[in-house]
Amino acid sequence: MEASEPKFEDSAVPVTSTIRALEKEIAHPIVYQLVRSRLVPATQDEIMVVEDLLEDDKCESKLVPDTRQISESCVTEGYPLERNSFQVTEEKSNVLVDSVPDLGKIDAPNKVAVHGLAPLSELSNVDHSVRNDVCSHSQDAPNEDTPSTSAAGSSWKPDFSKLEGKICLDDLPVKELQETFKATFGRETSVKDKQWLKRRITMGLTNSCDFSCTTFIIRDNVVVKKGEEQICHREKSRISADSEDGVANLNSRGSFSDHDNKINDAADLSGADVSSSALESCNVTKDLNAEQITAKRARKPTKRYIEELSEIESRETSEKLASPEKIPRYQFACPETHIRPTKNVRSYARPLVTRQDSLGGSGVQIPFVSRIRRSRPRENxxxxxxxxxxxxxxxxxxxxxxxxxxxxxxxxxxxxxxxxxxxxxxxxxxxxxxxxxxxxxxxxxxxxxxxxxxxxxxxxxxxxxxxxxxxxxxxxxxxxxxxxxxxxxxxxxxxxxxxxxxxxxxxxxxxxxxxxxxxxxxxxxxxxxxxxxxxxxxxxxxxxxxxxxxxxxxxxxxxxxxxxxxxxxxxQGQIPPVLSVCKSSGHSSSDRSVHEARSGFL
DNA sequence: TTTAGGG
DNA sequence: CCCTAAA
Missing domain, CATH: 1.10.246.220 (Serum Albumin; Chain A, Domain 1)
Structure with missing residues (x-):
């Protein structure tokens, strides 16, 4: 363990200039704080960079099999982390190492955990005030996780009220998983893949400050309540008090953004959104291919995959936008989800139109994919x-x-x-x-x-x-x-x-x-x-x-x-079988007349 | 490389 | 239209 600590320093992963910039920009040590930023389509190059980054990091992660080390290393630095409370098992470590930790480790030395990748280059767009806010909060009151929400007004919070008791993700049906997903990320997902959902949820929770404030822990896809500890009163109360509405509201938001627009504006993105999205974009490749093979990362079907997904998404989107004229954007009328209007609905949400993709309904920011119309533009x-x-x-x-x-x-x-x-x-x-x-x-x-x-x-x-x-x-x-x-x-x-x-x-x-x-x-x-x-x-x-x-x-x-x-x-004897069968059914060698007659019959 | 056929 | 086996 101890020996591993230096590793962070030594084996500093190749950091991109963007990350450096990031580090420079965010001087305050924040661990797993959600950074709100604006996601913009990454260029192919950027994607590659990220992939390489992850790739390299992956190797490293083998040296540091247990993510706890991350926490420890951080703790050692004198920054108590909420994540310490995590009881990460070896299995889980895979997931963690596979995703966030990758980044976490990168930043660990600096005690700056970045959640997003895509935003890197665009971090300048981050609302500084918000960030500072976040920093101060996290420093003295880690539990107080109200990063983006306040300023942005987008106040989505993980609805952990749904996590009362224990939840075994493995046992949940897809439907439930989707619900949980919703509760965790505040948006709908149409993904049916249980593995994916479980993993996503697990990661979402694991990396969530909010969650860390709870008394839950995750173990083998099972969320269990662990002892009684103080909770994020504010969050907890708020959520439980207005859980339903909150969810509904959030859903509407989520759906809205997923369908219509992947909000351009940073202010509209909740930290969670960003984080999950960013994570997603990082792991897109991996998640898909090898769900089980967490250890092995298939560094493949990126482009193609993304492309296909985009298409699916695109389809969905277009479907949902079928009658755009009829439904004012600001009405969170979502055809598929019965969202009951609530007082919480933010009526000022601007109708934004972006081409931001969401991946598999999880609202993932997709790097970039030229979405060319499938059908021809109506000829010239x-x-x-x-x-x-x-x-x-x-x-x-x-x-x-x-x-x-x-x-x-x-x-x-x-x-x-x-x-x-x-x-x-x-x-x-x-x-x-x-x-x-x-x-x-x-x-x-x-x-x-x-x-x-x-x-x-x-x-x-x-x-x-x-x-x-x-x-x-x-x-x-x-x-x-x-x-x-x-x-x-x-x-x-x-x-x-x-x-x-x-x-x-x-x-x-x-x-x-x-x-x-x-x-x-x-x-x-x-x-x-x-x-x-x-x-x-x-x-x-x-x-x-x-x-x-x-x-x-x-x-x-x-x-x-x-x-x-x-x-x-x-x-040329290319008569379709169906016809030829009928035709030749009578005689092996039917003459013209016969043929004509028969065909006429048919 | 070209054909033929399935997807 | 894509992919591929087979020629």
Missing amino acids: FMPLLKLQPSGMDMATRQVRSAFDISGPQEDDKRNNDLIKTSSSTGWTEQPRIAACEKDEHSSGMKIVELENDVEVNDCSEDNSDDNVVTVPTQKGGMRRKHHRPWTINEVVKLVEGVARYGAGKWSEIKRLAFSACPYRTSVDLKDKWRNLLKASFVQLPAEKGILNSRKQASVPIPAPILSRVRELADM
Whole structure:
């Protein structure tokens, strides 16, 4: 034990400049005091720094398996810590060491425990008065934990009233855990993972000054009351007195902030929020992967993971914001949680809009993730149409479309026109296809007319979707972020390509017909064909209604094309199983007539 | 690398 | 669209 103490000094973890700055800024020794600060999306670099930090620290933690040492070291320094009261078991130590202690140790020598990481660089935004307040409080009256609340007005407090008696986190159902989570962090969580919840709660409590004021201790995921000691009267009384309202209120707050905005303003963030959030951001990676493997830290799926989570969150958020106009922001109307309005509701909460993410509903601050719209921003057709005329007026274009079959670059635009503005130019393409088809039917020949197009036309889509087509992936690969809607033109090219080179020769088709379309890989072609095939056979029976039918959300593929697709499929023996089964159910070799008859039946 | 097929 | 097995 004693020997380990020097370690803190010796093995001082590589501290980032930001941390140094922090230390400098916060001269007062505070241990595990909650620092309110503003969280801002961290840059990738910052994240990396943190990760490395943790990583390094991790190694160190092995040298200091028992977190008690931290406390002791601190005590030795002459700063009694509330945390001393913690009876941390070896198992628990994992958790602790895994998270807060990492930071705690870093700062231990200075008796400054930082809860947040993200805020590091932004600490300048911390309300100094508040901080000082905090310091003084913690020095003479550690129990008095009213750091942020006062000034900020955000007065969330852990509702430990819920911890009366003992609680065995292991036994609690998810639901209960979520409740506990709520009580602990003052906000809702939608996380279902028990491990995660338990861990989070444990950490939350363990690191909470408030909790330390209580007589509870945590042992093996069990919160137990330990003897009678003086409690944080103020807190206790306040909470117990207005426990319910408090919770409700808090919930509303939590939900609010989680959904609408991850409060930008520091003043609105309760210390707990910050701490947990910060912690979260630190442990995000670890928590997820290896819940059990606490010892081993999987330093992985950060970006991707975060990204995915963000998406989920994003979804949730957007859902909740479904009717933003209807629900004034300041009404803590949360669809999913029945929050009864209370007198405590702060009506002055400002409607803040930030892009701060919350992780898994726990209100975690997510480093940074470019949240690009999944769905395309509505194409650029319109602007394109709007702009085009300048160079070539509609009339001209129409004429061209109509007559110049192989209009070099116009094909796509024509198609777009056709799609978007079902007006003027609309008919141009249709007839062509139809004609083509007819031609084919009668002569049994393949496309002749469109041949040029297929070869010549390029995918002038480029300009319609230059929008970050691909995004780097962890795996190093590039994955297409947005779906690139297939234009009629492309479909036609694909169909023609299949007709000419045969289905399966995606590579060929790609090279010959889609050389101008860098996106559209052979796989894409294949996929598209697969879809076309499906669509064609699905819609074939009702082919008539396709064109006439009500407009579909997604640009419907002209019946003629589907028709053709089916035909090609038929010719190339690509008849969908379902149909082929029925078709061939009768005879092994059914002739044309039979086939037609049967298909007609179907 | 290209295909084919599942997710 | 992504991923991957198989060719």
